[in-house]
Amino acid sequence: MGQTLFDKVWDAHVVETIKDGPQVLYIDKHLIHEVTSPQAFNELEERNIPVFRPKQIVATADHNTPTQNQHLPVKDLLSRNQLEQLSENCKKNNITLYQLGHQYNGIVHVMAPELGITQPGMTMVCGDSHTSTHGAFGTIAFGIGTSQVAQVFASQCLLLTKPKSLRVTVNGKLKNGVLPKDVILYIIAKLGTNSGTGYFCEYAGDVFENMSMEGRMTVCNMSIEMGARGGMIAPDQTTFDYVKDKEFAPKGDAFDKKVAYWKTLPTDADAVFDKEYAFDAEDIEPMVTYGTNPGMGIKVTENIPTIDDASFEKSLQYMDFKKGESLINKPINYVFIGSCTNSRIEDFRVAANYIKGKQKADNVTAWLVPGSKQVEAQIIKEGLKDVFDAAGFELRQPGCSACLAMNDDKIPQGEYCVSTSNRNFEGRQGQGSRTILASPLVAAATAIEGKIVDITKQLN
Amino acid sequence: MEKFTTLQSQAIPLAIENIDTDQIIPARFLKATDRKGFGDNLFKDWRFNKDDSVNESFSLNNPKYSGSILVAGDNFGCGSSREHAAWALSDYGFKVIVSSFFADIFKGNALNNGLLPVQVSAEFLKVLLDVTTENPETILQVNLEEQIISVKGTSFKEAFDIDAYKKTCMINGYDDIDYLLSKKETISAFEAKKTY
Ligand code: SF4
Numbered sequence: 001m002g003q004t005l006f007d008k009v010w011d012a013h014v015v016e017t018i019k020d021g022p023q024v025l026y027i028d029k030h031l032i033h034e035v036t037s038p039q040a041f042n043e044l045e046e047r048n049i050p051v052f053r054p055k056q057i058v059a060t061a062d063h064n065t066p067t068q069n070q071h072l073p074v075k076d077l078l079s080r081n082q083l084e085q086l087s088e089n090c091k092k093n094n095i096t097l098y099q100l101g102h103q104y105n106g107i108v109h110v111m112a113p114e115l116g117i118t119q120p121g122m123t124m125v126c127g128d129s130h131t132s133t134h135g136a137f138g139t140i141a142f143g144i145g146t147s148q149v150a151q152v153f154a155s156q157c158l159l160l161t162k163p164k165s166l167r168v169t170v171n172g173k174l175k176n177g178v179l180p181k182d183v184i185l186y187i188i189a190k191l192g193t194n195s196g197t198g199y200f201c202e203y204a205g206d207v208f209e210n211m212s213m214e215g216r217m218t219v220c221n222m223s224i225e226m227g228a229r230g231g232m233i234a235p236d237q238t239t240f241d242y243v244k245d246k247e248f249a250p251k252g253d254a255f256d257k258k259v260a261y262w263k264t265l266p267t268d269a270d271a272v273f274d275k276e277y278a279f280d281a282e283d284i285e286p287m288v289t290y291g292t293n294p295g296m297g298i299k300v301t302e303n304i305p306t307i308d309d310a311s312f313e314k315s316l317q318y319m320d321f322k323k324g325e326s327l328i329n330k331p332i333n334y335v336f337i338g339s340c341t342n343s344r345i346e347d348f349r350v351a352a353n354y355i356k357g358k359q360k361a362d363n364v365t366a367w368l369v370p371g372s373k374q375v376e377a378q379i380i381k382e383g384l385k386d387v388f389d390a391a392g393f394e395l396r397q398p399g400c401s402a403c404l405a406m407n408d409d410k411i412p413q414g415e416y417c418v419s420t421s422n423r424n425f426e427g428r429q430g431q432g433s434r435t436i437l438a439s440p441l442v443a444a445a446t447a448i449e450g451k452i453v454d455i456t457k458q459l460n
Numbered sequence: 461m462e463k464f465t466t467l468q469s470q471a472i473p474l475a476i477e478n479i480d481t482d483q484i485i486p487a488r489f490l491k492a493t494d495r496k497g498f499g500d501n502l503f504k505d506w507r508f509n510k511d512d513s514v515n516e517s518f519s520l521n522n523p524k525y526s527g528s529i530l531v532a533g534d535n536f537g538c539g540s541s542r543e544h545a546a547w548a549l550s551d552y553g554f555k556v557i558v559s560s561f562f563a564d565i566f567k568g569n570a571l572n573n574g575l576l577p578v579q580v581s582a583e584f585l586k587v588l589l590d591v592t593t594e595n596p597e598t599i600l601q602v603n604l605e606e607q608i609i610s611v612k613g614t615s616f617k618e619a620f621d622i623d624a625y626k627k628t629c630m631i632n633g634y635d636d637i638d639y640l641l642s643k644k645e646t647i648s649a650f651e652a653k654k655t656y
Contacts (some may be wrong), residue, residue, distance in 0.1 A: 015650040016643065021625030024643060036542065038493035049641065064491065078491035121656055145543035145569035147635070155640035157647055160467045161623060163564075178465065193478060197564055227538065229564050261656060293478050293538075300602050311477040311533065348519040395510055404487040404540075409489050425482040425539060450484060 002268025004165050005201050005234050007138045007267065013123045015157060016377055021058035028105040028122040030152045031054055031108045032095070034086040035063045035406070036127030039147035042054070043091040043455065051093040053156045058117055059097040061089050062107045064406040067369055067396035070101050104247075106372020106398045107338035113217065116246025120235035120262040125152060128265040130340050130422065131230070132223040136216035138235035138265050140200070143224065163229055164274040166199035167267075167458035172281030177459040179350065180215035181342060181420065181439035183207060184222040185287035191277065196228025199275065202267065203233050205282050214346035221341045222422050225294040234266035237310040238422040245359040252423065284457050288327055289424050289437040291315040296424070300442065301454055318426055319434050320414075327436070327452045331363065335447040336429070338369030339403035342420035342440050345378045350383040351444040360392035363448025367409060368393050369401040393447065405430045462574045463633035465578070467555055467602045468612065473592040474519050479532055480539030481566065485548040488542075496543055499551030524596040528555040531588045531600075535559070536577075537566025546573045556602050558609065560585040571626050572635060573634050580600060584618045602624030604630060 003011075017025040037059070044051065051057070064079040070108040074080040079356050083100065088382045090097040098104040104111055109130055112118045120138040125131060127149045134141035144158065151158055168187055201223050208216060216233045225232030250258050285299040292315040298304065303318070306323040316323065337343070337351055348368065360366055368388055376398055379385050388395050402409040403421040410430030411417040417435055420443050421428075424435035438446070445455045489501040502520075509515050519525055530549065536559035537545060546569040549557065554575065560582045562570075570577045580588070591598050592612055599612035603629065610617030622630075629635060640647075 012656045018625060022623065024640070024647070026647070026654075035490050039495050039543075042494060043637075047637070049637070052644075052647075057532055060537075073482055076491075082491055082493060098623075105580045125544075127541060130537070143541035143565055145541055145546070145565060145572060147543060147572035147637075148567065150641055154637050154645065157640055157643070159625070159636045159639065193538060194561060194563070197561070199537075227535075227563060242656050263482075293480070310475075314476070406480075406487050406490065423482070423539065427486055428482050431486075431488075431505060432510065 002271035004267045004271045004273065005202055005265050006136055006140065006165055007271070009121055009138070010162060011121065012121070022161045025123060025160050026157055026159050027125050027152050029058070029117060029124040031112055031124065031126035031131070032057060032059045032115040033063055033108050033126070033128065034061050034082040036146050037089065037149055038082060038085045039146045040153055044153055049154045051095070051153045056156060057093055057095045058112065060105055060108050060111055061086060061100045063400045063404065065399040065409050067401050067409055068398050070397045076407070084165065101449050103373050106374065107340045107343065107400055108415060109221065110343060110371030110375065113213070114246070114372060115251030116243055119243055119249065119258070119269050120239055121265055125158065129224045130221050132228070133217050133221040133340055135220040135223065135230045136213060136230040137239055138232055138262065140230060140232070143232040159199050163200045164198055164203045166196060166228065166275045167273040168201060168274070169205040170203070170281055171205040171278070172207065173285060174207060174281050177286055177441060177455055178284050180211055180218040180443055181441040182284055182287045184219045185289065185297045185413040185437060186220065186284045187279065188226045188295050189287065190279065191226050193225060193293050193295040194227040194386055195325065196223065196226040199228050201228040201231045203231055204267070208233050209236065212345040213238060217344065218341055219323040221293065225422060229275060234261045249328070272414040275453045286439060286442050288326060288442065288452065290319060290321050291420050292318055292424055292426050294422065294424060295438060297437070300452065301456065328454050330416065330450055330452045332418050332446050333363050333365060334411050334415055335364055335366040335443050336369070336402045336417055336421065337440050337443050338367065338371070338372060338401050339421035341422045343369060343371030343375065345375050347420065347440040348375070348379050349382070351440045354441055354444045355391045355393065355448065356387050358391055358448045358449050363450045364447045366393045366447040367396055367402060369396045370398045372398050402429050404428060405433070418443050418452065461633045463637050464555070464574055464576055464605055464630045467545050468599055469529050470596065470598065471529035471531050471558070471588070471592045471600045472525040472527060474520055474530060474532045475589050475593070477533035478535045478538055481542050481545040482539055484537070484545040485542065490542060490544055493548050498548035499549065499553070500578070502552045511630050522597055528553050529558060529600050529602070530554050530556070531558045531592055533559065534582065534585070535561045535563065538563040541565045541639070543569040544574070546570045546575050550575050555647040558585070558588060563627065571630065574633070576602065576604065576630065576632065578620045580609060580620060586617055
């Protein structure tokens with residue numbers, strides 16, 4: 001029987017199998033950030049264990065960093081303390097750190113791919129659930145807890161039970177205005193938030209084959225929102241072209257050799273998955289969420305479903321929405337384009353392309369937060385910043401920002417925010433905030449109109 | 461890690477589904493650099509009202525309920541990978557979380573911190589939620605050796621699954637680092653022979 005992409009990469013990394021127990025899986029790259037690493041460093045120090053392979057670790061500061069005046073000392077004392085600890089820990093243990101202000105600094109899942117740290121066929125982990133993003137390269141990448149961060153520090157390995165395999169196939173041609181974000185929001189709305197628990201998901205079909213690397217990252221990023229530990233897309237020419245010439249990618253002959261290996265990774269035709277789903281690209285439309293988990297999504301043209309269930313009702317009550325109502329024309333005062341889901345250059349190109357020549361609505365505060373310093377530089381270089389400035393949008397400095405509101409970028413109590421991030425949980429963007437997840441295009445249109453609009457009407 | 465074999469305790473019912481780790485411990489409390497003290501902020505935005513007064517209707521605040529077992533709705537611990545969620549639950553005093561479904565990362569984090577996730581059937585969860593809500597004095601018994609959860613003084617009981625390796629770790633108070641450190645030579649040999 002053939003093997004899946006996931007099987008091939010996983011099996012190549014198994015150091016040992018414990019009888020009736022988990023496997024010891026070797027980890028190629030370990031990404032760390034300020035929030036989930038300090039306790040792991042402390043644990044190692046308390047137990048007097050050295051970091052085993054510091055060269056395979058890369059650190060960045062992203063979760064609680066400010067998005068304004070990054071050249072000044074960080075005002076929030078607790079955040080500053082976490083950032084200082086990260087610097088100290090990295091220095092002590094010889095770990096490369098792209099700290100605040102460094103030209104390679106950025107959200108961990110944006111900066112690693114764009115530097116070529118992420119490569120096909122690898123195993124990668126990070127103390128952050130959206131590590132699934134890197135699966136876009138045909139990489140096994142998943143989020144881990146802090147105890148596991150300590151395990152990887154100590155041994156470059158993890159004890160794991162191999163997850164089951166799931167494949168989601170989407171074939172056909174996407175409609176005008178339907179972006180990768182809509183594709184994944186649609187899949188999660190169809191499958192629910194725990195359909196993927198215990199599984200690693202492969203996305204297959206021509207929709208993903210025709211997607212850019214940025215789009216594939218958006219899709220894989222949200223795998224965790226249907227419960228899957230990670231998502232993967234088979235590496236192909238698009239992947240190789242993206243990785244080629246990146247700072248830390250192999251060069252010359254070494255690169256060609258890698259490509260030859262990477263070409264052996266895609267799932268064999270006769271491989272069998274534990275679970276399969278298939279969708280039709282033509283059925284997907286621009287999506288918005290109406291509730292407090294990412295599975296509560298509808299096409300922007302649809303109405304909120306009518307379901308009699310206490311958890312469902314609690315969720316609508318939090319959002320102050322009613323069963324059966326449409327979200328079109330809902331006034332919106334906050335728009336956030338950013339986060340590791342949608343803060344790559346392509347996302348800002350889409351937004352700028354729509355915004356060009358228009359004006360932001362007066363009631364709207366619109367924050368654009370690039371995923372990295374490199375994306376920020378590219379936005380300026382391509383003249384997109386001028387478009388945003390002219391339209392009244394605020395381009396901020398890179399970081400996680402309003403995605404989880406650990407810094408000052410908080411959506412006020414009771415306000416709605418149309419956001420390109422990945423989680424609409426209660427209070428995720430600030431205490432009492434109400435998040436509506438959408439694509440960068442829907443977010444841009446909302447900012448211009450000051451309310452949710454049927455973007456499909458404008459496009460066709 | 462503390463050892464875990466058996467536990468008898470009253471339980472606190474929390475009949476909400478899809479409780480995500482942002483509710484268990486909101487992001488604004490993740491700025492600490494050690495593992496202690498997170499219990500104070502457990503379920504912060506549910507335990508306290510907007511004006512910081514205590515939300516009396518939330519089950520953790522209801523004086524009727526106490527104990528070191530939390531009985532929660534389906535799909536507990538989804539969302540962020542923050543281990544702070546497991547630390548907050550432990551620090552607050554919970555030793556066992558019962559639900560009909562746990563998100564992967566949360567389950568691993570809990571086990572790595574000596575907090576036992578007990579997954580039961582949807583029917584049994586309903587029984588547990590009902591008996592603990594109606595009669596807060598009810599005692600639940602969790603036996604890890606035998607992998608059984610039961611309601612004391614009744615015939616209600618159910619077996620639960622746990623990975624054999626993790627069970628040994630919990631019972632003996634070992635963690636994965638101890639095991640992995642014992643494998644360093646095998647790991648180095650693997651690195652030398654990598655095929656990819
Ligand atoms: S942008 Fe949001 S989801 Fe992504 S790593 Fe940062 S906090 Fe996590």
